[in-house]
Amino acid sequence: MRPIAMREPEIKTLSLCPACFQKNRQTAEICAHCGVERHFGPTRREALVATLIGFAAGPFLAILILGPSYWAIPLSAVGGLLGFFICQIRHNGDRWMKER
Ligand SMILES: [Zn+2]
Structure with a gap:
């Protein structure tokens, strides 16, 4: 035995x-x-979508709060970066997904 x-x-x-x-x-x-495939972190599409949302939300908030101003330009870059980082943090870890 x-x-x-x-x-x-x-x-x-x-x-x-x-x-x-x-x-x-x-x-x-x-x-x-x-x-199913093991993925670490966000997919390229999720990162792209989050970046674009931030990119649009930055100047939108700037215009909403400050009115039309040149702040919208740097804030769109800041928003894009922020969206990208939030996406990284949200999808931090292993995920199993079916692709194709
Ligand atoms: Zn399986």
């Missing part, structure tokens, strides 16, 4: 797919069963 301790490394190298709950290798980037 094999002692239980012998089996532990085998279990540790496996991870369950969060989408289909099948076993995968711990290092797997793509689930072999259902095809």
Whole structure:
């Protein structure tokens, strides 16, 4: 009879797919069963959308608060950067997504 301790490394190298709950290798980037992919951080599209929203929201708020002024120009850049960073923070970590 094999002692239980012998089996532990085998279990540790496996991870369950969060989408289909099948076993995968711990290092797997793509689930072999259902095809979801591991993503770290925001996707390129999410980062782009967040940046564009910030880019538009910056001058919009500036005009709303200050009226039409040249502040709208630097604030659109600030807004874009802010949107990009908020997106990075919001999607910080591993996510499993099906692409294509
Ligand atoms: Zn899966």
